[in-house]
Amino acid sequence: MAMSDYPPATIERLVEETSTVYSLPLFYERLNETINHPRSSIDDISKIITEDQGLTARLLRLANSPMFGCYAKVESIAKAVTIIGTQQLRDLALAASVMGVFKGIPEDLLNMTSFWRHCIACGIIARSLAVYRRESNVERLFVAGMLHDVGQVVLATARPEVSRELLEAQRDTGMLYLHLERERLGFDHAELGGALLKKWKIPASIGEPVACHHNPGSAEQFRLETALIHLADIICQSMELGHGAEAGVPPLDEPAWDRLGMSPQMLGTVLKQSESQINETFSILSGGADG
Amino acid sequence: MGKVAIENIETGMVLASDVHDRSGRMLLGAGAELTQKHLVIFRTWGVLEADIEGQGSADSADQIPPDVDPLELAAAEQELAPLFKHTNRSHPAIIELMRIAALRKVQHGHV
Numbered sequence: 001m002a003m004s005d006y007p008p009a010t011i012e013r014l015v016e017e018t019s020t021v022y023s024l025p026l027f028y029e030r031l032n033e034t035i036n037h038p039r040s041s042i043d044d045i046s047k048i049i050t051e052d053q054g055l056t057a058r059l060l061r062l063a064n065s066p067m068f069g070c071y072a073k074v075e076s077i078a079k080a081v082t083i084i085g086t087q088q089l090r091d092l093a094l095a096a097s098v099m100g101v102f103k104g105i106p107e108d109l110l111n112m113t114s115f116w117r118h119c120i121a122c123g124i125i126a127r128s129l130a131v132y133r134r135e136s137n138v139e140r141l142f143v144a145g146m147l148h149d150v151g152q153v154v155l156a157t158a159r160p161e162v163s164r165e166l167l168e169a170q171r172d173t174g175m176l177y178l179h180l181e182r183e184r185l186g187f188d189h190a191e192l193g194g195a196l197l198k199k200w201k202i203p204a205s206i207g208e209p210v211a212c213h214h215n216p217g218s219a220e221q222f223r224l225e226t227a228l229i230h231l232a233d234i235i236c237q238s239m240e241l242g243h244g245a246e247a248g249v250p251p252l253d254e255p256a257w258d259r260l261g262m263s264p265q266m267l268g269t270v271l272k273q274s275e276s277q278i279n280e281t282f283s284i285l286s287g288g289a290d291g
Numbered sequence: 292m293g294k295v296a297i298e299n300i301e302t303g304m305v306l307a308s309d310v311h312d313r314s315g316r317m318l319l320g321a322g323a324e325l326t327q328k329h330l331v332i333f334r335t336w337g338v339l340e341a342d343i344e345g346q347g348s349a350d351s352a353d354q355i356p357p358d359v360d361p362l363e364l365a366a367a368e369q370e371l372a373p374l375f376k377h378t379n380r381s382h383p384a385i386i387e388l389m390r391i392a393a394l395r396k397v398q399h400g401h402v
Contacts, residue, residue: 132339134313176377234378238388239395249378249385257384264387269296269339271391 011187014158015195022101022157024094024200027052031093035086045086046077049093058096059089061284067124067277088139094202095123095146099285102153109156109163110245116286117242119146121278126232128274132266135224144209144229147202149244151193151210155181156245163245170247177246178214189245190214216256227256235271241278295343297334302327305344312336359397367396 031048034040050056056077063080064073074080081089099116123145130138156163166184170177181188194211198204205222209229212219219226230253236242237249295304302325310319310333318336319329325341333341371392378385 174373174376179377231384234385235388238374238385238392240374240392248373249375249388251378252382252385254379254382257382262384263294263340264383265294265296265340267384267387268391269298 009155009159009162009185011192011195014154014192015199017158018154018196019199024097024101027055028094028097029201031090035090042078042081042086045081045089049077049081049089055093055096058284059092062092062096062281065277065280065284067127067281084139085137088137091139091143091206094206095143096285098147098150102150102157105153105156106160109160109167110152111243113286114243115149115153117278117282118236118244119149119242120282120285121236121239121241121274122146122148122229122232124278124281125235125270125274126228128270128277129228129232129260129262132262132270133228133260140203140205141209141225141228144206144225145232147193147197147206148210148213148229148233149189149193149246150196151189151191152245154192154196155189167245170245176248176250178250188214214250216253216259223259227253227259230256231260235267239271293343294340296340297330297338300325300330300333300341300343302330306341307344308342310338310341312338356394356398359394363397364393367393371396 027048031045034044034048049059059077059080060074062068063070063084068084070083074083084092102112105112123142126141126145127138130141135141152163155166162185166177166180169175169180169184173180178188190213191211194207197207197210205225208219208222209225212226213229213233216223216226216230234249234252237246304325306319306321306323306325308321309317311317313336316336318332318338319325321342323329368389371389374392375385375389380386380389
């Protein structure tokens, strides 16, 4: 196909190009270091967060949202750290800051509002599924869901032409975007996104589910998380909660479904629980600094 | 017998098997007839579904809320067919998702 005007798009090249242009705010690295340092206190952590006012506001609104079901008002970051936990707060900070990283993508390639809506919905549903399964530290699933389609954005920024051709091919042939990617590029947006997260040194508990969400069988370490993201993505596509580049519902991986041990009847319950959270979280995260 | 989600359980239904809370503690034994108080306790302890006597497990999939016109539902399902054409439509989870998606389309005018 006519994709020869560009140097061949390999995962390595795309990640290299993207990571030189877009980087996670330096603050994430500092936050991570501080959290991992055995002698840092809650004060140290909240000091770093409060340097970014937009982020502070968003984190506080998140901490006060029904997602955490806290009765008392959370009015300081130090309190939020205590309630939510340092690891989870780092995950939330990551989610809140990643949304601002990619900008300037042509509207006809990806509608970013709709795209983030899809991502947030996937994150919230993955989180609800995990809560239903009584998992601990569910915020990492929220973040993995938020980031699961980041590969689509990478392709749209690094190779807008390729992205456009794929979208046109999707319209013309009615094939899945995912399958077109694999056929024409040799990889899909899941692998691409996973590679970028690895480059950004995001922990594998988030990176692997992103990398394998369309091929859950290939996950080695975090099979359960991967299965959750895989299912959450399918739920979002089915209910058309926001839109990424993909127009159809991707195939469900049966071993992944079996791994979760859920009954189909629960899907409605989980969805009902998630829905108000999706709207709320979407307005919290998209309001304020960027959009 | 079949699993029934908590919001569809009504008083007077009979448990087909024991109900446990999230940590596995038994709350109520099989054969008990449910009262309003039981339902409150189930909710308090995070029980999301229970095994109810005389409910086929396919039952919930056939339930159509009274305010939904079956014809409209069929039309919505038809409309959704292209969305689901690439996925495994015979899988119970996907069947359930299609059902929910069609219901939402009818009830809210969108999916």
